[in-house]
Amino acid sequence: MVAGFAVVGAIVLWGLALAAHTLAGLTRSDWGRVGVSAAATLGRTTIALVVAAAWTVPAGVAIGTNPRWARRLQPLVQITASIPATAVFPVLLLALLAIPGGLNVAAVALMLLGTQWYVLFNVIAGAMAIPSDLKEAATMYHVVGWRRWKTLILPAIFPYLVTGMITATGGAWNASIVAEYVTFAGHTTSTTGLGALIAAAAEHSNFPLLLAGTLVMAGIVIIINRLLWRRLYGYAETRFRLG
Amino acid sequence: MATTTRAPAPKPPGTVLLAAEGVRKFFSNDTAPVLERIDLELRENEFVALLGPSGSGKSTLLRILAGLLQPSEGRVLAHGAPLHGPNRQVAIVFQQFALFPWLTVFQNVELGLLATDVPEAERRERALRAIDLIGLDGFEEAFPKELSGGMKQRVGFARALVVQPEILFMDEPFSALDVLTAETLRGELRDMWSDSAMPTKSVLMVTHNIDEAVSMADRILVFGANPGRVRVELKGLRAADRKDKSPARTRLVDAIYQVITNPDEDAEQLVEQYITRAPSRQRRRVEPSRPRRYQALPDVSIDDLTGFVQYLSGIGNSGTLTDLARDLQMRGEVLIRIAEATDLLGFADIQERSVFLTPLGQRFAPLELDAQKTLFRHAVLDHLSLMREIVHRLEASPSHELRAEEVLAELETSFARAEARRQFETLVDWGRYAELVSYDDVEGELRLDEEHYNA
Numbered sequence: 001m002v003a004g005f006a007v008v009g010a011i012v013l014w015g016l017a018l019a020a021h022t023l024a025g026l027t028r029s030d031w032g033r034v035g036v037s038a039a040a041t042l043g044r045t046t047i048a049l050v051v052a053a054a055w056t057v058p059a060g061v062a063i064g065t066n067p068r069w070a071r072r073l074q075p076l077v078q079i080t081a082s083i084p085a086t087a088v089f090p091v092l093l094l095a096l097l098a099i100p101g102g103l104n105v106a107a108v109a110l111m112l113l114g115t116q117w118y119v120l121f122n123v124i125a126g127a128m129a130i131p132s133d134l135k136e137a138a139t140m141y142h143v144v145g146w147r148r149w150k151t152l153i154l155p156a157i158f159p160y161l162v163t164g165m166i167t168a169t170g171g172a173w174n175a176s177i178v179a180e181y182v183t184f185a186g187h188t189t190s191t192t193g194l195g196a197l198i199a200a201a202a203e204h205s206n207f208p209l210l211l212a213g214t215l216v217m218a219g220i221v222i223i224i225n226r227l228l229w230r231r232l233y234g235y236a237e238t239r240f241r242l243g
Numbered sequence: 244m245a246t247t248t249r250a251p252a253p254k255p256p257g258t259v260l261l262a263a264e265g266v267r268k269f270f271s272n273d274t275a276p277v278l279e280r281i282d283l284e285l286r287e288n289e290f291v292a293l294l295g296p297s298g299s300g301k302s303t304l305l306r307i308l309a310g311l312l313q314p315s316e317g318r319v320l321a322h323g324a325p326l327h328g329p330n331r332q333v334a335i336v337f338q339q340f341a342l343f344p345w346l347t348v349f350q351n352v353e354l355g356l357l358a359t360d361v362p363e364a365e366r367r368e369r370a371l372r373a374i375d376l377i378g379l380d381g382f383e384e385a386f387p388k389e390l391s392g393g394m395k396q397r398v399g400f401a402r403a404l405v406v407q408p409e410i411l412f413m414d415e416p417f418s419a420l421d422v423l424t425a426e427t428l429r430g431e432l433r434d435m436w437s438d439s440a441m442p443t444k445s446v447l448m449v450t451h452n453i454d455e456a457v458s459m460a461d462r463i464l465v466f467g468a469n470p471g472r473v474r475v476e477l478k479g480l481r482a483a484d485r486k487d488k489s490p491a492r493t494r495l496v497d498a499i500y501q502v503i504t505n506p507d508e509d510a511e512q513l514v515e516q517y518i519t520r521a522p523s524r525q526r527r528r529v530e531p532s533r534p535r536r537y538q539a540l541p542d543v544s545i546d547d548l549t550g551f552v553q554y555l556s557g558i559g560n561s562g563t564l565t566d567l568a569r570d571l572q573m574r575g576e577v578l579i580r581i582a583e584a585t586d587l588l589g590f591a592d593i594q595e596r597s598v599f600l601t602p603l604g605q606r607f608a609p610l611e612l613d614a615q616k617t618l619f620r621h622a623v624l625d626h627l628s629l630m631r632e633i634v635h636r637l638e639a640s641p642s643h644e645l646r647a648e649e650v651l652a653e654l655e656t657s658f659a660r661a662e663a664r665r666q667f668e669t670l671v672d673w674g675r676y677a678e679l680v681s682y683d684d685v686e687g688e689l690r691l692d693e694e695h696y697n698a
Binding site: 131133134136137139140141142143144147151152155239240241242 | 306309311329335337338339343357358359402
């Protein structure tokens with residue numbers, strides 16, 4: 001047992017030493033690139049998540065609170081969601097590369113394609129879970145319009161929305177690796193971003209940069225989850241739990 | 244519990260506030276209606292109960308009258324004008340309270356006023372007054388999850404009353420509460436209604452509890468299922484007769500039981516029979532073929548017996564044999580045996596085709612095991628003469644022992660051999676649970692329960 005721990009410990013130490021040694025090969029300007037790239041991708045994922053929430057909340061609530069729509073649209077949404085984002089990407093690229101912003105915008109679109117469905121499914125589930133007597137009470141007490149959203153719908157779907165956003169956050173960051181650095185018909189197109197940095201480093205066997213980029217990405221996702229989503233989730237659990 | 248019975252407020256039914264005319268309701272593609280041609284008028288100063296089994300469409304009717312559902316045919320008239328959209332005369336108290344978990348008690352109560360143009364200061368004052376009226380003082384800042392079921396429903400009432408609805412709708416308002424809480428709230432509501440402490444002109448209550456309807460309503464509409472329809476309309480009792488156990492109340496309850504347990508018979512006729520002739524209650528009991536010295540013990544295990552009492556207590560202390568057999572998924576004769584056993588021990592009363600828990604049975608249900616056993620021990624000694632005799636003989640015997648053969652021989656004076664054997668086994672089963680006797684099957688010997696008697 002003790003020997004086992006010692007072996008594992010030794011391997012971990014050796015790995016750490018190796019990693020440190022690898023990272024030591026990076027220059028200050030390399031780290032600068034990592035920082036700038038991370039900021040760019042952070043911006044893109046944030047935009048992607050905001051756009052995802054902005055359309056999936058009204059759409060999901062509309063579907064989830066209308067049983068007839070829910071029955072008809074849910075299979076359709078599931079089929080659409082099951083199409084891999086990368087399959088649609090080339091088509092999207094052709095259309096988007098021509099516009100100003102090019103891959104910069106197309107990358108956000110790809111992240112969206114890959115992650116918005118998590119949010120949509122969760123919002124639909126949340127809207128469907130609103131108890132009918134709460135809806136009836138809201139109707140009887142004339143809680144309508146924006147007040148209905150504020151008093152009934154948003155609090156009720158909030159825990160579900162947070163769950164969807166947690167999954168989407170991880171997905172968007174991962175998607176950046178394929179979205180920001182695209183090899184298509186022999187051409188490589190890329191934009192500034194942590195995903196592009198990782199993809200390029202992998203292609204050029206730049207292991208120090210690959211390791212740095214991957215570690216930073218993992219770190220950012222963990223920090224966002226800890227500082228933002230975990231807290232929101234805890235808040236949702238205590239304040240907005242139904243039943 | 245509200246024991247104050249006030250003089251009946253002189254409230255003759257007045258103008259029609261709300262009416263259903265030929266209302267039918269189909270759900271989606273069903274060919275059979277959920278509700279079949281309902282005509283109903285709700286008048287000023289009336290407390291109307293819609294009473295019936297589940298699936299009889301009474302909650303659906305309530306929602307149609309509230310404007311939450313559209314009738315498939317017919318129409319709803321509010322003050323004579325066809326109703327479109329939610330009925331603004333009405334506030335609803337819901338079975339499961341329907342409180343917003345993220346709002347405080349105060350915010351939940353204030354909710355109904357937010358949509359009105361009542362200024363904020365007055366809104367606040369009215370909400371606080373409603374909270375006070377309903378006994379929620381001090382809970383203003385609490386969240387619903389911090390409250391007991393009874394307190395939650397008080398919030399439900401306060402939220403409904405604060406908007407000063409012309410008509411108060413209640414959908415099974417007490418059925419999610421425990422028995423005592425329900426009775427307390429019922430009493431308080433009765434008092435508020437008869438004192439005119441609430442601005443409400445009329446009350447419509449959906450319930451499946453006959454006692455509840457009879458103790459509160461001025462008019463009772465008994466619903467039947469498949470399709471949901473009104474089977475009979477009954478006048479409620481005078482306030483003086485609404486007290487427990489008044490003969491008029493007992494007659495009315497019996498009549499309604501007859502109607503509900505005989506879904507295929509003519510309701511009017513049944514009611515006429517029961518209310519006018521008021522037959523003495525007959526107990527279903529089989530006459531013994533030969534004179535017996537001992538009561539026959541039904542072949543019922545302790546688990547079934549105590550479980551049945553617990554179950555009855557959980558569903559409001561009473562149920563019809565038909566419903567119980569269905570809900571417990573038991574064959575009718577098995578259920579009747581169990582019911583008879585509880586009746587024999589004084590835990591329940593079988594009247595006509597329904598079982599009611601007696602006060603003893605109601606006391607028994609929530610107790611812990613040891614206390615249940617004590618109560619059971621007394622019940623057994625009170626009601627089973629053979630058990631009494633056995634215990635006396637055991638106490639008198641120097642060794643505190645009794646041969647099983649002696650007891651069996653005794654039993655065979657009243658029962659055939661096989662039946663005597665079965666009677667003995669039940670006796671031992673119950674005696675063991677009551678911690679009165681123990682039985683050594685190998686030696687064929689009954690003993691006084693040692694723990695109990697040597698302690």
